[in-house]
Amino acid sequence: MSKEMVEAFATLEKEKGIKQEVIVDAIKAALVAAYKKNYNQAQNVEVVFDEKKGNFKVNAIKTVVDEVQDSRLEVSLKDALEINRAYEVGDEIRFEVTPKDFGRLAAQTAKQVIMQRLREAEREHIISEYSQYKDEIVTGTVERRDNRFVYVKIGNVEAVMPHNDQLPGETYNLQDKVRVLVTRVGSDSKGAQITVSRTAPDLVKRLFEQEVPEVYDGTVEIVSIAREAGDRTKIAVKSNDSDIDPVGTLVGPKGARVQNIVNELGGENIDVVKYEDNPSDFIANALNPAEVIAVQFSGDEDDKNALVIVPDYQLSLAIGKRGQNVRLAARLTGYKIDIKPESQVEFVDSEGDDVEADQETTNDNVSNEETPESIAEQIEDDPSDKFPNGEDVNSALNDDADKDEE
Secondary structure, eight states, X not given: OOHHHHHHHHHHHHHHOOOHHHHHHHHHHHHHHHHHHHSOOOSOEEEEEETTTTEEEEEEEEEEESSOSOTTTEEEHHHHHHHOTTOOTTOEEEEEOOOTTOHHHHHHHHHHHHHHHHHHHHHHHHHHHHGGGTTSEEEEEEEEEOSSEEEEEETTEEEEEEGGGXXXXXXXXXTOEEEEEEEEEEEETTEEEEEEESSOHHHHHHHHHHHOHHHHTTSEEEEEEEEETTTEEEEEEEESSTXXXXXXXHHOGGGHHHXXXXXXXXXXXXXXXXXXXXXXXXXXXXXXXXXXXXXXXXXXXXXXXXXXXXXXXXXXXXXXXXXXXXXXHHHHHTOEEEEEEGXXXXXXXXXXXXXXXXXXXXXXXXXXXXXXXXXXXXXXHOXXXXXXXXXXXXXXXXXXXXXXXX
């Protein structure tokens, strides 16, 4: 070993970001392990590194005693005084035992331990460097993919994007640039691992922060997000400035701001609704684009159940395709939402507090936990093609389709 090794340490520190002290400590530990294994020596040994010469020395540490019991660990006071007359019983003396024929096996063992320590040091360096990017958006390059992951190169490290974090219908080709959210920075048996996502709700939040200055500086606040990635997202916002409309701010002039994010997410629909402190108003906004006549609660503040009354012709719109609209509204507001058509309610006061339901039709309520198939079956079984209040089914569905297009 020579000064060339010191230069190699400096190169590793520059290219890998691993400090020279870490590398030296790894080599010291490797030489100790190799010495004990290959020379069958169990005594306490230490390795010293001479930075000027670039050399390592192996020393055996022995304790000065009156009577030697184990020559591998002890040295007599008489022998110690011949080395230096200042030694006393209990002192430790270091004897150089660096073998000249360290051998191929010893070098191989040392190499294995050194590589392991280097991997650990590099893993810690990666975790330390990239932990600051957790829950933030980064741009990476698709390097490869297999049945489980898409591998994205971010800086000098390779991140993984599991299948459930990939947008449905989105194709990832080699060398594609993708914007992803860093969801995890950790390690496993193979080393440091960074996990990224295209489906996390926070990805939408970060995209709005980049697109809308008012969101970034806190003037407009994103309160909650409910997302079914690749299909539809509902986002609730409020303004901390009474002169600024939060919904209009996120949508932008002619919808330009929200459209940029829709394009980034491959055409995913985004509904921006206004957050309200009043739960009734918030739930009504969350069910947009459906009209809401009234929202009823049980009266218990801890009870997160809400009964929503909508016009009969708005029932299918309020529920949404495969129950999606009411499901997202429930996640957005934190309430379990049951929807009832107006025809099944005898009376609703102006505040929506006292609702008297027809006892014969109470069991026909539609919940966000139920599927709309039961409603469809009722329509199919009714040969008159009428809703309970006599409106034409096809006409109502056409009206809903027109509203969706708008």
